[in-house]
Amino acid sequence: MKKLFTLLALLVITVAGAQETSKPDYTAIQKNIKDKTSPYYYNTLMERFTKADTTMTLTERRHLYYGFAFMPLKMNEMTIRNIEQQLKAALNRPNPTSADMEDVVTYAGQLLQAFPFSITLKEYRAYCLKQLGRYDEAMAEKAQTEMIADAILSSGDGTTLQSAIHVIDAGNEYEITSLMGFETLDTEYLINNKYDYITLNKNAYNLPGLYFDASVTPKSVSRETAGL
Template identity: 55%
Template sequence: MKKIFTLLAILLFLGANAQETVKPDYALIEKNIKDKNSPLYYNKLVERYNAADVSLTVEERRHLYYGFAVIDKPIDEVALKETENKLREALHKPSPTLADLDDVVRYTGTLLEAYPFSITMMQYRIYCLKALNRHDEAAKVREQSDIVIDAMLSSGDGNTPENCIHVIDVKNEYELVGILGFEPQGEEYMVSNKYNYVVINKNSYDLPGLFFDTTTAKTVTGLSNAVTGL
């Protein structure tokens, strides 16, 4: 978490050029992740992500995250909705047992198989794994969440529409806002029919809000937000 806050400070005060943030080129990403002879081949990236390989470079993390928008991913939405409902029930139990915590781990695992970049699902999973004294597994999920966060923050600092943060799912916007230590005010505006502007509460950075782009991913790839968290 310390690394994330440090990165935020750098992004805000040194600017995007210093960080060499780059918006995703989906056409190039699609070409690279389909090349079986490339280290950016998607199956290879997924294997390393599943192993929480922290040696993944920023470019590899970007291809993993943004590449998800351009791969074929059949989803049984009915089955996933049932799992979401079961997870919701487990999360709202007033006095959860160890068995309930284990259920949360199992349900979040199923949902993350469908959409592996839901920070919310990872946070539920980390909390329950720690409560079950499965700390090594919790640390692995934390490393995976850092990989996703690094990919998103590599696309922009969010200060302007031109240097917005690109995400492939709208819920990643609010997850990232919270992870960066901000609290959404509850207002969101569409700017230029393309950018989402999320207003945040008063903060020590005097930052009124952050700009995001989910439109490009949806337009270019037809990404469906089937499973993104509760």
């Protein structure tokens, strides 16, 4: 089934230049998401995100995405790896049936409990939900993906070290690069032990690569889901 997803059209998202960008204030975000009286209290933001509440402001989306780096993980590594293996098996079944697509929806959904901002997982679910005729749920996945992209792309345009795009998961780097319409050359460099530089294929902007800052992430579990 995995081959099906390589044929999917990428989401169209308006990027760099459409809005001013600024680095996340991680200190303020960490403080605000723990304050139950704050409009940025994390449980409230996550509840709205789960409902695909598109009225969330950009500031709320930034607190939601970057605040996750300071939240406790909900799943242990062994459980995550087991679910990943089940998802891989479901994705690689030839001539997928409705039951196979239901499996993808289920396993991807379980992994999203640990990694709620995985664009890859959300695309898997959106595609299968649409094929299963569950259009409202598919639209919710798309809306959530756009909210994730909004937050990430508000942090920088990636053209210089100073304007690096901030992510809390290195897996988001390639996902966002694709959403921006670029093809990568699968070459990545670590700069100053802090920045990731991803090289790009020839493009209309003559942009050789993009800089990412993934220095603030949940440290206890590394994710491989984007490589499924």
